[in-house]
Amino acid sequence: MNVVYISIGIVISLWIFGNLxxxxxxxxxxxxxxxxxxxxxxxxxxxCTRSVLEMIEDETGIHATVKYPGKCTACGDCLGKxxxxALKLIER
Ligand code: SF4
Ligand code: SF4
Known part of the structure; x- marks a missing residue:
């Protein structure tokens, strides 16, 4: 039983340190x-759950743009989509 608790503790610790x-x-x-x-x-x-991005149309065509940069937490959720x-995380 102790092995189970230790394993769960290790998994949770790795998850927390990975997130940090x-x-x-x-x-x-x-x-x-x-x-x-x-x-x-x-x-x-x-x-993006924070509604940072928006679609615009300009001389280059229709594309996404960063409408509310102050709301971006750089969570990276949109990158995988x-x-x-066409998406990168850059320095502010
Ligand atoms: S990095 Fe996160 S907060 Fe920023 S635009 Fe992508 S999903 Fe939204
Ligand atoms: S997912 Fe990529 S290609 Fe599609 S709208 Fe967003 S930035 Fe453009």
Whole structure:
């Protein structure tokens, strides 16, 4: 039984340290849209729960843009949704 508790403790500790490490790495960063890679698929916009991103149309076509940079926590959730390598985390 002790082995089970120790294993659970190790898994929880690794999860906590992993999250702290990821958070520290992302501090001071913000999402950036590489406009000429963006196809306007909207997957990132649907994924961002903080409504940071928005779709715009300009002379380069329809693409995502960072509408509210102050709201971006650099969580990275939207990165995995982009299949076109159009999102990057950059320094603020
Ligand atoms: S990094 Fe997170 S908060 Fe920032 S735009 Fe992407 S999903 Fe939204
Ligand atoms: S997921 Fe990528 S390609 Fe799709 S709208 Fe967002 S940035 Fe553009």
């Amino acid at each position: 490490h990821r958070r520290r790495k992302r501090r001071g960063k913000i999402i950036h849209v590489v406009e000429n890679h963006c196809t306007g698929c909207r997957r990132c916009i649907k994924r 982009c299949k076109f390598n």
